[in-house]
Structures are given as C-alpha cells and as structure tokens.
Amino acid sequence: MSRRFPLLSTLIALAGAAFFIVPLIATFNFSLRMKRGELSFEAYRSVFDSDVFLGVLGFSATASLMAILMGVLIVVPTAYWVRLRVPRARPVIEFLSLMPLIIPPVVLVFGYVRLYGSSSILPLTMTEAGTNVLLVIGYVVLSVPYMYRAVDNGMAAIDIATLTEAAESLGASRLRTIVFVIFPNIRSAIVSGAFLTFSISLGEFVITSLLNRPAFGPYLVQMGQDFAYQPAALAIMAFAFTWICMVLMEAFATRKPGQRLLQWRAPRSVTKAKS
Amino acid sequence: MIHTAPPSISQSETVPQATPPTPPRKPARRNLSWLGLVPFLGFALLFLILPVFYLVNGAFQTPDGRYSFETMLSLSAPEIAGSYGLSLRLSFASAAMGTVFGLILGYALLLGGLPSWVRRAFMTFSGVASNFAGVPLAFAFIATLGRLGLVTLVLRDVLGINIYAAGFSLFSFWGLTLTYLYFQLPLMVLMITPALEGLRPEWREAAESLGASRMQYVARVALPLLAPSVLGCFLLLFANAFGTLATIYALTSANYPVVPIVLFQQIRGNVLYNPNLGYALAVGMILIMGLSNTLYFILRRRAERWQK
Amino acid sequence: MSFLTLKNITKSFGPNTVVRDFDLNVASGEFVSFLGPSGCGKTTVLRMIAGFETPSSGSIHVGGMDVTALPASRRKIGMVFQAYALFPNMSVRDNVAFGLKIAGMPRAEIDTRVAEMLDLISLGSLADRYPYQMSGGQQQRVALARALAPRPNLLLLDEPLSALDAQIRTSLRDDIRRIQQELGITTVFVTHDQEEALSISDRVVVMHKGRADQIGTPAQIYNRPTTRFVADFVGKLNTFEARVESPQSIFFAGQNIHDPRHTDLTPGAPITVALRPEALSLRPRPGDDLSLPGRVLHSTFLGSVIRAQIDVAGQQVSVDMFNRADATLPVAGDMAEVWFTRGDVLVLPSVM
Numbered sequence: 001m002s003r004r005f006p007l008l009s010t011l012i013a014l015a016g017a018a019f020f021i022v023p024l025i026a027t028f029n030f031s032l033r034m035k036r037g038e039l040s041f042e043a044y045r046s047v048f049d050s051d052v053f054l055g056v057l058g059f060s061a062t063a064s065l066m067a068i069l070m071g072v073l074i075v076v077p078t079a080y081w082v083r084l085r086v087p088r089a090r091p092v093i094e095f096l097s098l099m100p101l102i103i104p105p106v107v108l109v110f111g112y113v114r115l116y117g118s119s120s121i122l123p124l125t126m127t128e129a130g131t132n133v134l135l136v137i138g139y140v141v142l143s144v145p146y147m148y149r150a151v152d153n154g155m156a157a158i159d160i161a162t163l164t165e166a167a168e169s170l171g172a173s174r175l176r177t178i179v180f181v182i183f184p185n186i187r188s189a190i191v192s193g194a195f196l197t198f199s200i201s202l203g204e205f206v207i208t209s210l211l212n213r214p215a216f217g218p219y220l221v222q223m224g225q226d227f228a229y230q231p232a233a234l235a236i237m238a239f240a241f242t243w244i245c246m247v248l249m250e251a252f253a254t255r256k257p258g259q260r261l262l263q264w265r266a267p268r269s270v271t272k273a274k275s
Numbered sequence: 276m277i278h279t280a281p282p283s284i285s286q287s288e289t290v291p292q293a294t295p296p297t298p299p300r301k302p303a304r305r306n307l308s309w310l311g312l313v314p315f316l317g318f319a320l321l322f323l324i325l326p327v328f329y330l331v332n333g334a335f336q337t338p339d340g341r342y343s344f345e346t347m348l349s350l351s352a353p354e355i356a357g358s359y360g361l362s363l364r365l366s367f368a369s370a371a372m373g374t375v376f377g378l379i380l381g382y383a384l385l386l387g388g389l390p391s392w393v394r395r396a397f398m399t400f401s402g403v404a405s406n407f408a409g410v411p412l413a414f415a416f417i418a419t420l421g422r423l424g425l426v427t428l429v430l431r432d433v434l435g436i437n438i439y440a441a442g443f444s445l446f447s448f449w450g451l452t453l454t455y456l457y458f459q460l461p462l463m464v465l466m467i468t469p470a471l472e473g474l475r476p477e478w479r480e481a482a483e484s485l486g487a488s489r490m491q492y493v494a495r496v497a498l499p500l501l502a503p504s505v506l507g508c509f510l511l512l513f514a515n516a517f518g519t520l521a522t523i524y525a526l527t528s529a530n531y532p533v534v535p536i537v538l539f540q541q542i543r544g545n546v547l548y549n550p551n552l553g554y555a556l557a558v559g560m561i562l563i564m565g566l567s568n569t570l571y572f573i574l575r576r577r578a579e580r581w582q583k
Numbered sequence: 584m585s586f587l588t589l590k591n592i593t594k595s596f597g598p599n600t601v602v603r604d605f606d607l608n609v610a611s612g613e614f615v616s617f618l619g620p621s622g623c624g625k626t627t628v629l630r631m632i633a634g635f636e637t638p639s640s641g642s643i644h645v646g647g648m649d650v651t652a653l654p655a656s657r658r659k660i661g662m663v664f665q666a667y668a669l670f671p672n673m674s675v676r677d678n679v680a681f682g683l684k685i686a687g688m689p690r691a692e693i694d695t696r697v698a699e700m701l702d703l704i705s706l707g708s709l710a711d712r713y714p715y716q717m718s719g720g721q722q723q724r725v726a727l728a729r730a731l732a733p734r735p736n737l738l739l740l741d742e743p744l745s746a747l748d749a750q751i752r753t754s755l756r757d758d759i760r761r762i763q764q765e766l767g768i769t770t771v772f773v774t775h776d777q778e779e780a781l782s783i784s785d786r787v788v789v790m791h792k793g794r795a796d797q798i799g800t801p802a803q804i805y806n807r808p809t810t811r812f813v814a815d816f817v818g819k820l821n822t823f824e825a826r827v828e829s830p831q832s833i834f835f836a837g838q839n840i841h842d843p844r845h846t847d848l849t850p851g852a853p854i855t856v857a858l859r860p861e862a863l864s865l866r867p868r869p870g871d872d873l874s875l876p877g878r879v880l881h882s883t884f885l886g887s888v889i890r891a892q893i894d895v896a897g898q899q900v901s902v903d904m905f906n907r908a909d910a911t912l913p914v915a916g917d918m919a920e921v922w923f924t925r926g927d928v929l930v931l932p933s934v935m
Contacts, residue, residue, distance in 0.1 A: 009384075013383055103561060106535050137322050200406075483635075
C-alpha cells in the first residue's frame with residue numbers, strides 16, 4: 001500500500017544476511033590461508049589427498065545409503081497401509097514416527113549400547129558387522145520423522161485410496177497397483193526424504209562416535225583437534241554439501257508427477273505441440 | 276523442522292490391541308489388516324521403545340537392582356543439577372534469541388514490503404542453515420570468532436576492538452549461544468512463516484477501517500494471533516538446543532558440562548561411578564524434551580484452530 | 584445533495600489502468616451496488632472509497648469533506664469483506680466492540696452498543712462464541728455488526744454474500760437491506776451477481792473494463808440497458824440482426840414491426856434488437872400483439888419456469904414461461920408461434 005521504501009525491513013534483512021553470511025566468508029577466507037602469505041586451496045588439497053578422508057567418507061556414504069534403503073522399505077509400505085487399510089492406527093504411527101525428535105540421539109545410543117551389548121540376547125555390538133547394522137538402524141531412526149512425513153505428504157497429494165480403488169476396479173492386482181501406480185507417483189517424495197536422510201546421516205557424530213565406527217563425523221572432530229585450516233575447508237565443503245542436499249530435497253518435494261525436475265526445460269507437451 | 280500433522284500425545288493411549296474394542300460381530304478378516312503394520316511396529320519396539328524403556332527402568336533402580344526413587348533423586352546432586360541448570364540456561368538463551376530475532380526477521384521478510392526474491396533467498400538459505408549444525412558449524416565459528424578467527428582479527432587490527440580482552444570467548448556461554456543462533460534463527464524463520472502467512476490482509480484492513488492504527492493492529496490483533504505459534508516455536512527451539520551435542524563437543528573439546536556432554540562421557544567411560552545415574556540423566560533429558568514437545572503440539576493445535 | 588462524491592477517478596497499477604474516468608454521486612441513505620464481472624474494477628473503486636488504495640487521479644468527497652488523502656483509519660467507514668475477516672482471537676462481543684474500544688468509548692456505553700448491534704443481527708445469544716465456532720452466515724452477520732457498531736458515515740460491502748450457501752445468501756441479503764434502511768446508512772455494495780444487485784439496491788452501477796457503463800435504478804438497468812455490455816451481462820437475451828425500415832418501424836425475423844417509441848432511427852441502418860426470454864410466450868397472452876413462427880428444438884423443465892428453445896428463421900430463441908400444474912412441455916419438432924408485445928422489443932446501440 002504505502003509505496004515508501006521499506007527502510008526498517010531492509011535494515012532487518014541486511015542484519016540477518018550479515019549474520020548468515022559473515023561466518024561463511026570468514027570460514028572460506030580462513031580455509032585459504034594454509035600457505036603463509038598467499039591464498040590457496042592447499043587446505044582442500046591436503047584433505048582430499050588423505051586416504052583416511054576417502055575411507056571415512058566411503059564408509060559414511062555406504063552407511064547413509066543403507067539407511068535410506070532400509071528407511072524406505074520400512075516407511076513406504078507402512079504409510080501406504082495406514083492410509084489405505086488402517087487409518088485408525090494413524091495417530092499411533094505418527095506419534096512413533098515423531099518420537100525420535102523427542103529422544104536425543106545420545107539417549108537413544110545409550111539404550112542401544114546397553115540393550116544390544118555383551119550380555120544381551122541380541123549382542124549386536126559384539127561383532128563388527130552387528131555394530132554396523134546398529135549404526136544404520138540408528139540413522140534410520142533419526143531420519144524416520146522426516147522420511148515418514150515426506151512420503152505421507154506425497155501420498156496425501158495424490159489421494160492414494162481412490163487411486164488404488166481406481167486401479168483395482170480396472171482389474172490391476174495389488175502388487176501391480178503398488179509397482180505401476182503408487183510408486184511412480186510418490187517417487188519424488190521418497191527421493192526428497194532420501195536427500196534429507198543423507199544430509200543428516202553423512203556427518204552424524206553422536207551415534208557414530210559412541211559405536212566407535214570409522215566414519216565421517218568422528219573424523220571431523222579428530223581433524224578439528226589436530227589441524228587448524230583443514231577444518232575450515234571441511235566446514236565449507238559440508239555447507240556446500242548440505243546446500244546441495246536441501247536444494248535437491250526441495251526440488252523433489254515440490255515436483256509434480258510427470259513434471260521435469262529442471263524448470264528451465266520446456267515441459268514435454270509444449271515441445272511436442274511446437275514440433 | 277515443521278510438523279505438518281501433529282499427533283497429540285494423549286492419542287498414544289490408543290495403542291493397537293490384538294482385539295479392537297469394537298462390537299464382537301466385526302468380521303475376523305478386519306483384524307488381519309493390523310499385520311501390515313508389524314514391520315514398522317516391530318522396528319519401533321526394538322529400536323525406539325525398548326531402549327528407552329530399558330533406560331527408564333534402570334533410572335528407577337539402585338545399582339544392586341532394587342526399585343527406588345533414589346537414583347532419580349540423585350540428579351539433584353550439585354554437579355548434576357549444575358549441568359541441568361547450564362543446559363537449561365543455554366537452551367533458553369539461544370531459543371529466546373532465536374525466537375525474537377527470527378520473528379522480527381520473518382515479519383520483515385514476509386510482511387515488510389520486501390521484494391519476493393529477497394524472501395525466497397532467505398527461505399532457501401534458512402533451509403540449509405537450519406540443517407547446518409554439528410561439527411562443521413563449530414569449525415565455521417572457530418574460523419570466524421575463535422581466538423584467531425577472521426572476525427576477531429579484523430575487529431582487533433582494523434577497528435581496534437579486542438573482543439577476547441573485553442571478556443568474550445567463543446567457548447563461553449554467550450559464544451555458544453551465538454553459535455547455536457546460527458541454526459536456531461533460520462529454523463525459527465522457517466517455522467513461523469506459515470503463521471505469518473496466515474495473517475490475512477483483511478484483518479489489517481478491517482482493523483484499519485475500524486479506526487485502528489498500525490500499532491494498535493499489531494498489539495491487539497497480530498500479536499495475540501501469533502502468540503501460540505511463537506510460543507510453540509520457542510519450545511521447539513528450546514528442545515532443539517537442549518539435545519544438541521556435536522556442536523558443543525567440537526567447540527569445547529567436550530569440556531563444557533551440559534547434560535548431553537556429561538551423558539556422552541558417561542557412556543564413553545563411567546565418569547559418574549554409577550551406571551544407573553546415567554540412566555537417570557537420560558530420563559531427565561527425555562522428560563524435558565517430551566514436555567517441551569508436548570506443549571508445542573498443544574499450542575500448535577490452538578494456533579491451527581484460528582488458521583481456518 | 585450528494586453525500587459520497589467520486590470525481591473523475593482513475594487508478595493504475597503500473598502499466599494497467601483498472602479504473603478510468605469514474606464519476607458517481609451517492610445521496611445520503613442511498614444503497615448503490617457496483618455490478619460487473621471479475622476484473623472490471625468494482626472492488627478497486629470500493630477500496631479507494633475505503634482508503635485502502637489511493638486514486639492515481641481524481642477526488643473522493645464524503646459529506647462534503649475531501650477524504651482522498653485521508654488514511655483508512657480516519658475515514659469512519661464500515662467495511663464488510665467477502666471472507667468475513669473476523670478477528671479469530673476475539674469473541675463475537677469483542678469483535679463488535681473492537682472499533683468502539685479503539686475510539687475510546689466508555690465501557691458501559693460499549694456494552695450497550697454491542698448489545699444493541701447483536702440485537703440488530705439477532706445473534707445476541709452467541710455473544711461469547713468465537714468465529715471458528717460459527718457458520719459462515721453467522722460470521723458475516725457479526726462482521727456487519729462490527730462494521731456498523733462505531734456508527735460509520737458509510738457502509739462498504741465487498742461481495743459479502745459470495746462465500747455463502749444459496750439459502751443463507753438470500754436471507755442475509757434481505758437482512759442487509761432491512762438493516763440499511765432501518766439505520767438509513769449510505770451504502771456501497773460490490774457484487775458480480777446481478778440478482779443480488781437488482782434485488783437490494785436503490786441504484787446499480789454496471790461496470791465494465793474500469794468504467795461505469797450504466798448507472799440507474801434496477802428497473803432501468805434491466806428493462807432499458809443503454810449499452811450492449813449491460814444488456815448482455817444483466818439477464819438473458821435473444822438478439823436479432825435487424826434493419827430500420829422507416830423512422831417508426833424496424834424489420835427483423837422476416838417481419839416489419841411498427842414501434843412509435845423509436846423515432847430517432849436512421850432508415851436503412853443495420854441495428855440489433857433484443858427480447859428477454861420471459862417477454863416471450865408460446866401462447867398469446869393479453870396484450871401480445873406480435874408473433875414469430877418457429878419450430879420447437881427442445882424444452883427444459885426448471886421448476887418454476889419452463890424454458891423452450893425455438894428455431895425462428897434459422898435462429899435459436901429462448902422462451903421462458905411460468906410453470907403451472909396443468910402445463911405440458913412443448914414437444915420437440917412441433918410448430919410454434921412465439922408471442923410478444925412490441926413494447927418489449929429492446930433496440931440495442933450498435934456500438935459496445
């Protein structure tokens with residue numbers, strides 16, 4: 001309405017932008033100062049040259065991907081089933097899916113260490129493989145709140161119950177319905193949840209460290225204790241990595257079925273009409 | 276993050292039962308549909324409920340296996356109580372600052388007449404920054420405001436302000452609060468956005484046409500409408516800060532005795548000389564997190580009632 | 584003496600001019616409706632009267648005072664919005680009292696006035712309810728009471744009935760008119776619904792592309808549209824291409840029609856004439872003196888009305904007749920005569 005220049009809002013936005021950006025600029029600048037007297041990417045080079053870096057990154061990426069796979073296998077059928085057949089169970093399932101937000105990771109892993117330790121019926125932490133499984137499970141638990149919501153929102157957007165009834169009235173079997181109708185329609189939602197899971201678990205520290213896994217989170221802490229410039233370089237890379245995950249998550253979360261991910265490409269129908 | 280479908284805590288009482296309390300004439304087939312939930316419920320039982328139950332059970336036992344309140348009561352020992360006090364104060368300070376500054380920034384972005392690309396840029400950045408917690412965040416702040424951080428040096432060498440000589444330390448209470456603010460503030464912006472967008476322009480116009488000034492509108496209509504959302508967001512930020520471990524661990528090399536750090540050390544090696552005290556510590560955390568989340572859900576409900 | 588005067592109002596948003604050369608005088612106590620399709624500028628004019636928008640040029644006077652530059656909060660207007668816009672954090676009582684509290688009225692007086700207002704809208708029993716506990720119709724009544732409580736100079740209603748169910752819409756429409764007449768308050772009502780505008784107003788302003796196409800009483804607007812747009816937008820029309828034969832007769836649908844009313848027509852000029860469906864009948868009524876031969880295409884039973892489509896000289900013509908218990912539907916394919924009186928023939932201006 002008033003066409004005056006929004007001075008106060010501008011000042012507030014500038015202050016906010018400064019608070020957000022100054023640490024990034026400072027960190028980036030700091031990360032370039034490894035060589036005395038000049039700015040260089042030496043810190044980045046030294047990080048990438050280290051075998052340990054690649055080793056822990058590989059381990060963490062594998063564990064994160066396993067967590068995504070396991071999370072999808074647990075969450076997607078459950079969310080589908082709740083919407084389709086047992087809507088009465090919805091409050092319970094939703095409460096359980098949000099519970100990991102209430103239980104801090106340090107508490108959760110404390111429970112794991114005691115419950116699945118040496119004197120347990122299921123002594124997962126006694127073997128290397130068992131501990132890895134527990135690690136992946138921990139990541140799944142951390143990501144369930146986000147994964148469940150992403151998938152459930154995806155299903156809400158396409159009215160899963162009606163779609164299933166429509167497919168079945170046309171003679172499709174349940175399996176066919178899931179594979180050819182439901183899954184393609186919620187694929188974007190799943191991918192969106194997957195990126196969030198990936199960004200949460202790749203640098204996860206608490207569970208990883210307490211299970212003594214040679215992963216990225218504990219490596220970061222160790223780097224912070226041993227070096228000065230490499231941590232800044234790692235922080236910048238971590239920020240860029242988080243940014244990419246968030247952008248992809250957002251892109252997939254808002255994508256409609258059939259729509260191309262990259263907006264600047266013309267939609268298929270338009271290209272066809274023109275040719 | 277933003278909860279789109281808040282289950283109220285009381286609904287957890289409707290735990291699935293083998294025989295639903297519906298009339299007995301229901302076809303038996305119907306009960307079988309519960310089976311589809313077994314994988315999820317089993318997973319939650321094994322890796323969420325049982326571990327928590329194990330800790331809760333332990334928190335109400337003495338080391339020799341006797342049930343008692345002794346262990347929980349020992350949380351009041353000076354150093355433990357001190358840890359809780361420190362955690363509560365740190366969470367409160369960072370949540371309060373995040374809430375106030377986030378509300379102001381959100382209001383300016385959404386209702387302050389700024390071009391929409393500014394809002395979009397902030398929203399994208401907030402999505403990233405609110406997830407940029409943990410060890411890398413600590414590194415970034417060390418490089419910025421540490422003893423040799425760039426901002427510290429620029430302030431000292433260019434402006435002649437030596438913040439460390441003036442008593443500031445990144446590894447002190449306010450330094451940690453400032454670091455937390457880096458993810459608390461954008462989280463607040465993201466969470467308060469729906470409530471701010473829910474303020475309909477007609478309300479302002481209606482108030483104006485009834486003679487109200489801009490300030491009277493804010494005081495009598497906008498703020499009361501936002502209050503439940505703001506309070507709810509504060510509680511969520513509070514819980515968020517309370518559970519934060521990695522950031523503080525990397526910043527202070529685990530030398531700042533907030534509750535999560537003490538618990539972490541206890542799991543690493545028995546620093547409390549009483550394993551059950553560790554359980555009590557964990558249960559105390561769950562209680563505080565659970566309480567603030569429950570209140571958040573209740574307030575959210577209230578706020579949603581008005582959004583219709 | 585005009586109470587609300589809009590002089591030469593123009594409003595542009597960037598390159599788009601949404602209101603142009605708008606003039607209007609509203610007498611004290613008059614009820615004026617702005618009628619038009621969406622995007623015609625009617626709401627923008629209303630918002631300029633309210634003070635939510637500033638005209639690009641022109642002036643607005645209320646009660647002899649120039650308010651063009653006055654902020655909305657000081658204009659003493661009552662506004663009712665399409666989506667109710669009740670304050671959701673306040674009870675009905677507090678919503679109605681809001682303007683009075685802002686004005687600093689003593690508490691006791693506020694209580695009396697609020698009670699009086701709730702009485703007016705017959706919702707005294709719901710004073711302690713919150714907006715979310717009420718139906719849309721009830722909320723809109725409260726919004727009306729809230730707007731009227733501070734005794735405003737002007738009442739502005741921005742499509743207040745559009746969000747409501749059909750039945751509530753009619754009853755609230757009647758309530759609005761009753762209350763307006765009781766209080767004698769000058770009122771401007773914006774709507775896209777012609778029935779609403781025609782039934783409630785003293786005068787109607789039909790708006791089209793930012794201009795007032797025609798200003799007149801409901802009967803004038805409906806019976807004597809002066810522009811093609813008004814004729815098309817208000818009511819349903821059968822139009823015929825026609826030709827002026829002599830200054831007092833026009834030729835259409837194969838017949839010469841003698842009409843002494845149209846004396847200003849140039850012989851030989853092509854014109855358009857129109858007939859309302861309800862002016863036509865398939866059997867002669869008293870006074871019907873003209874008829875056109877045709878054939879029934881199909882007919883539809885609409886309850887109170889039977890609507891027949893008749894093919895007249897290759898053109899489809901709608902005929903509406905009141906239903907009666909002994910009425911039978913015209914049968915498709917039958918021959919029919921379409922009857923009307925010459926007074927019902929509208930001659931439309933050839934320009935838009």
